[in-house]
Amino acid sequence: xxxxxxxxxxxxxxxxxxxxxxxxxxxxxxxxxxxxxxxxxxxxxxxxxxxxxxxxxxxxxxxxxxxxxxxxxxxxxxxxxxxxxxxxxxxxxxxxxxxxxxxxxxxxxxxxxxxxxxxxxxxxxxxxxxxxxxxxxxxxxxxxxxxxxxxxxxxxxxxxxxxxxxxxxxxxxxxxxxxxxxxxxxxxxxxxxxxxxxxxxxxxxxxxxxxxxxxxxxxxxxxxxxxxxxxxxx
Numbered sequence: 240x241x242x243x244x245x246x247x248x249x250x251x252x253x254x255x256x257x258x259x260x261x262x263x264x265x266x267x268x269x270x271x272x273x274x275x276x277x278x279x280x281x282x283x284x285x286x287x288x289x290x291x292x293x294x295x296x297x298x299x300x301x302x303x304x305x306x307x308x309x310x311x312x313x314x315x316x317x318x319x320x321x322x323x324x325x326x327x328x329x330x331x332x333x334x335x336x337x338x339x340x341x342x343x344x345x346x347x348x349x350x351x352x353x354x355x356x357x358x359x360x361x362x363x364x365x366x367x368x369x370x371x372x373x374x375x376x377x378x379x380x381x382x383x384x385x386x387x388x389x390x391x392x393x394x395x396x397x398x399x400x401x402x403x404x405x406x407x408x409x410x411x412x413x414x415x416x417x418x419x420x421x422x423x424x425x426x427x428x429x430x431x432x433x434x435x436x437x438x439x440x441x442x443x444x445x446x447x448x449x450x451x452x453x454x455x456x457x458x459x460x461x462x463x464x465x466x467x468x469x470x471x472x473x
Contacts, residue, residue, distance in 0.1 A: 241308030241353040242267050243449060246290060246344070251410040251438030252361065252445065253313035257283075259446045264308075269299075290314075290340045297347060306353035309449040312341050312360050315380075317412050322374040330375050337379035342386060352398050357449045360387050361441075362404040362460065364468040380404075384460055391458030399457035401448045406464035408436035430465030431472045 243260060247253040248268035257268055261283060268285045290296045316336040318329060341360065365373045366380040384402050391400040407426055409417050417423040417435065427434040441463050447453050448461075462468045 241265075241306035241356065243309040243311070244269060244307060245311045245313060246270075247312065247314030248285070250313055250412070251408070252441045253311070253438075255438035255442030256311050256313060256445050256449075259442055260449070290344050291335060293340075293343055296340075296344060300344070300348045300351075303348065303351050305351075307348065307351050307356060308353050309357045310345075310348075310359070311445055311449055312344075312358070313445070314341075315361060315412065316376070317416075318375045319372045320375065321372055325375050330378070333375040333379045334382070337376065338382045338386070341383065345390070349394070349398075354397050355451065355454065356397070357399045357401070357453070358387075358390070359445050359448045360384075360400070360402045362387075362402050364404050364406050364462055364464045366404060367460075368468050387460070388458045395457060399448075399453070401453075401456060401458070402460040403441060403444055403448070404460055404462045404464070404468075405436055405441050406430060406462075406467045408438070408441060410438065427465075430467045431470040432465035434465065436463065436465060 242265040244267045245253050245256055246269045248257055249270040249272060253270070257266060260266060265282045266284070268283065269288050271289045272287065286299065288295060288299050316333060318333050320329070345358070360383050362380040362384045363376065365377040366384055387400045387402040394400070407413060407416065416426070423435055444461060444463055448456065
């Protein structure tokens with residue numbers, strides 16, 4: 240049996256995924272800082288690694304001496320700026336953080352995957368629904384959705400690829416928005432479920448998609464968004 244990698248294991252979604260998977264799976268937890276990691280045990284190993292660092296990422300991949308049964312890429316960034324105020328460098332940085340680092344990791348590790356393995360990406364509803372000031376992040380997350388569906392075709396039936404597209408949720412990277420309680424409450428009311436999401440909401444689906452319970456699901460995108468992408472209730 241292979242191991243499941245959770246990249247971004249110290250984020251809200253990554254932590255929730257690790258908690259839900261730790262009892263029945265061998266996990267490799269990867270994060271830029273080891274603060275707050277689940278305590279190591281016989282079936283959990285933690286690594287400090289920033290996959291934006293290609294050299295160290297390659298060293299880590301070269302050290303893998305086991306089969307990968309799944310990867311949850313629970314990482315990304317949020318940049319909200321008007322298009323005219325977003326520099327090309329900022330576009331490139333957002334693409335690196337949300338697309339190229341993931342593509343690079345997979346490009347170098349794909350031959351280590353076991354049969355019947357699974358990969359879960361995280362995009363955003365902003366990749367399919369227009370929101371003001373989202374041009375950079377929407378572009379990067381749209382690219383990730385395209386990568387997912389194309390890889391699903393390339394590697395079927397050996398590896399499944401699926402994408403989860405959340406709406407705004409409580410997390411480290413959204414803290415600059417959600418730390419203001421009044422702002423968070425107001426944004427929550429824009430959702431038919433009348434609240435913002437959290438790591439638990441999103442992790443439930445990720446854990447299902449990484450497991451063999453979803454063995455006939457590949458090349459799909461799932462909105463986990465409190466109904467915001469499809470419903471108007473007011």
